């Protein structure tokens with residue numbers, strides 16, 4: 001076992017951490033660590049989704065009325081943007097596995113760009129809501145029979161998309177860090193998996209949006225009216 | 226795996242304690258053993274703070290009149306007692322100190338999988354602590370440790386926000402510790418160390434970690450919602466604005482009931498190690514004890530509604546939660562029966578750690594059985610929010626979790642510090658603790674049964690005798706905590722040097738010198754047999 005360690009350490013002096021026997025163990029540990037972290041994230045968002053479910057079941061009309069005030073175009077655009085970013089992220093992982101440094105930097109940058117587009121669109125949406133006085137709180141104003149219930153719907157709209165956006169900001173930070181490291185040649189075909197582990201996080205944040213979009217934007221029976 | 230102290234104590238070799246000196250070498254350490262000691266210092270401090278508030282409470286309750294404190298002050302005292310003891314002491318106590326120190330060693334690893342994250346978790350803990358201490362000195366908080374809405378979200382004028390931020394931050398340290406343990410136990414076991422050769426301490430910590438990573442984020446989001454509601458007055462939990470205060474209780478107890486098992490399961494792991502070592506017998510029913518930890522972790526997530534029998538939860542939900550709560554008694558009883566069966570016809574030596582273990586078994590049994598009273602729908606209507614509940618959970622948490630923590634701390638103290646503690650003093654203080662504990666909390670069962678509600682600073686005169694008994698017991702209990710604090714610190718300098726294996730225990734951690742070298746194992750050990758191969762013949766203990 002210890003000879004094995006010595007060999008591995010000589011091969012990859014820079015990246016093998018002392019507590020691991022070899023790079024494979026290190027990769028397994030990092031990957032599992034991220035999956036466990038994502039479980040934590042599922043429970044975190046799960047609490048929010050559970051609360052959302054309780055109130056939507058209690059106030060279906062108000063939630064539908066509130067949903068109609070969301071901008072389907074911008075929400076739809078952001079959904080497309082995030083799905084595209086998942087694709088570029090997957091391509092980045094592929095590039096890392098093949099050891100293609102330039103492709104890796106390009107795909108990570110594309111992912112970063114799409115992530116930023118998402119956040120900019122979100123800022124516009126939030127601003128519209130502010131102008132339309134749909135921010136929950138004393139200034140909230142909703143014209144219609146279910147104003148109080150719609151207020152609750154907007155509480156959840158901001159809590160859920162806000163938490164999601166916060167995770168996007170973290171993802172953008174991670175991408176910036178990884179792009180810098182990738183440019184300096186940190187990742188190789190043997191040491192590609194940090195990109196993959198970070199990619200898991202990115203895909204997770206995308207998937208959360210895939211649930212948020214219909215639950216917030218598409219519950220308003222738009223076709224019926 | 227079971228060589229007994231023939232070799233003289235190894236000294237003058239470099240170990241994790243003398244490898245480097247200076248405050249920086251501690252504050253920037255990535256060594257799981259040093260991080261364990263950082264945690265030890267921190268949780269001892271917070272235990273003292275929580276203890277201070279307990280003293281205030283027991284002083285106030287000596288007399289029926291509310292003469293020592295204003296009612297508002299009393300509310301703050303029991304809130305801060307609960308917050309400090311639960312979040313800052315009980316939850317991290319065994320995992321972050323003993324678990325941190327022992328998990329890598331017991332599985333033959335050089336460190337946890339993520340040493341930097343381990344250090345980060347300590348800093349997160351400290352930042353959470355700073356916020357909560359700030360809340361304390363800036364006026365305190367009066368919601369009770371449960372932060373029930375809408376009082377916490379709308380009406381309380383105390384430092385709810387700072388406390389909530391502190392606990393929210395603190396939660397991440399717990400999550401990161403759990404994550405680290407899970408990955409380490411999965412991926413870093415020594416060759417030959419299969420799952421069913423793992424020490425039961427590891428099984429208990431694995432189950433605990435699962436609760437930590439699955440439960441903590443839910444209370445985190447609940448706290449976020451309370452914070453948002455307080456900051457922006459948006460009404461998620463405010464009935465006036467269409468919110469549902471009961472929803473908060475659901476989210477809160479979804480974490481906070483399993484959190485009870487975060488506190489008790491690691492101690493159960495400790496007790497399994499102690500019982501088998503000091504009866505020189507293989508643990509009875511290894512598989513059952515291991516799996517009962519997992520069963521407790523799973524069932525623990527399905528019983529939160531037993532805190533809400535009288536909160537307006539539906540009767541049918543109450544019935545389901547009641548039945549599920551009874552079910553938790555099964556794995557708990559399996560543990561107690563197996564420990565007892567292990568002791569049966571063992572060659573028992575009454576060293577201090579075993580005294581704590583025996584105390585644990587007795588007190589946990591009382592705590593567990595009184596839990597069954599409370600899981601009963603009808604009986605709970607009478608006992609809910611009375612001192613019966615207070616007595617019940619102190620039997621589990623103080624009588625159980627802290628007894629296990631202290632027993633474990635004594636058992637592994639020679640390994641941690643390389644010094645032996647004075648056995649006579651240690652036995653005495655274990656006894657003092659046991660007596661003080663029972664005198665403090667047993668009267669509370671009777672008080673609760675007679676109808677004394679919890680969280681009041683004044684009470685009718687007929688309750689005074691029992692309250693005075695309880696306060697007298699608390700002072701004995703305090704002595705029982707102060708004695709070990711003194712002699713353990715004393716022993717770090719003046720204790721006799723400890724051999725590698727002072728108890729003749731099995732387990733990988735006893736095969737390396739005391740204190741261990743930084744990398745734990747010079748050569749990765751290979752495990753070839755089951756745990757706990759004790760035999761009566763080698764019953765020679767220092």
Ligand SMILES: [Cu+2]
Nearest residue numbers: 482529531532
């Ligand atoms: Cu409970």
